[in-house]
Amino acid sequence: CMHRNDNLYLEQFAIDICNHFMTTFCQVAYVKAYVQEVPWQRLHEDGVPHIHSFICVPDGIRFCEAEQCRNGPLMVFAGIKDLKLMKTTQSGFEGFYKNEHTTLPERHDRILCGELFCKWSYGECKDFDFNCIWKKIRECILEAFAGPPDCGEYSPSYQKTVNCIQMFVLSRVSQVSSFLLMMFYFSNSEC
Template sequence: MLYFRGLHVQLAVMQSGKHIDRSLFRSNKKMLQTSVLPKLFFLILETESEVKGQEKMAHYHNNYKKNDEVEFVRTGYGKDMVKVLYIRRDGKYHTIKEVATSVQLTLSSKKDYVDGDNSDIIPTDTIKNTVHVLAKFKGIKSIETFAVNICEHFLSSFNHVTRAQVYVEEVPWKRFEKNGVKHVHAFIHTSTGTHFCEVEQMRSGPPVIHSGIKDLKVLKTTQSGFEGFIKDQFTTLPEVKDRCFATQVYCKWRYHEGRDVDFESTWDTVRDIILEKFAGPYDKGEYSPSVQKTLYDIQVLSLSQVPEIEDMEISLPNIHYFNIDMSKMGLINKEEVLLPLDNPYGKITGTVKRKLASNL
């Protein structure tokens, strides 16, 4: 004999080879006696609150599927910061590339979002494993080529992938060198700028390749000024003919065509141009009347010397160093001891592109 209180009861029994369905008996402070049933096939119990909860959830999903007031602008998913150290061994001479790779894919359907149907999803763990395997079988000659390889793999392997976007950032290792002799397998971490790239490819088109440099921090103690700016009732900044100029360079450029480019050499060239236009000749420097002028000079020289570059974006934060007032201590500080100020800071940006050739 079984007792059930405050429950929905569903009974299915087998009696004399016939299925008898006694559904949803409600027993409120009553006794339901099942000993009279010769054979009990199965018994399912559900609380009243569980039933109501399921009904509410089903109602929510049905309403959501019918929602035609919103539409997707863009979707994507993937794996971020997949780290790899690739070592190429040519005898005792070793070459390394350490990278962090982020992959984003867009699929042709949106059923994973709308219906919770995962049948088209390539798991992000699979994406991570693919990055590792491509590094093994194709190597990492340059981060741009590696990013293109990843895009092409997903677009060629899965017909429902419509877009692949890959970001790769290289850890700045430099080979040990002394008196012109390079070490065969030892490297030092440097701070001469981080090499990164972004590659995006649609199923119907070629890869669009951007390269860039970031975290390149530079400073000069003179040959910089800032004069002739607007002055109103809120201006307290004095004009200055001679000041420290410090910045942390972010520079990104797009290639017109990227198939036959020597990406490593091009990146070195752009970095050298940045340093050249910032510092000037080693014996006397080069005067900068504003951060804007230095930024533009870098872009003009880069596009003139590297024909593969189609456009270039640069961001130069103006990292401030202010003279410390020591007059209350009876001292005159002639720009010898300065205070670095992290925030707030000025930020100057600019993007240039090549002009279209005139048909006239």
């Protein structure tokens, strides 16, 4: 059980586990440590923090991985999973390739709803402020998905939106050396 504390990184915990197994057992050839946060938030009543009660708010689960082969570099990855997002308007599906088999009509106003999974790598560096970078990437994802709060932004397809998010994150966060983003798209009846 880890407490949310700005000096404590999930990533550091995963790195420590890798180091522990590599240095303690000489027969170990490969270690991979996966750590994920459970998003408990303390309950508040009229602004007063509750002494013992919490609520689980899974609005994007933080996880990380540290991986090492003996004599190889220690690789660190982090990510967000189970992040459900929806746009109630300003979304369509248009401009896709069509031939004689195409039955799907173009749409210019629909609900876009999906679950995002993303994972990025930090390369070999271990001296980043992992908490700050994770928060920044989450903010970039939300900003690129939604657009400005007062007017939003039109999405011509979820593929285009996924691409915009990827470009936005890579342009804003230089510490990321690779970035994978997948969106599991829900049709309207599953939203």
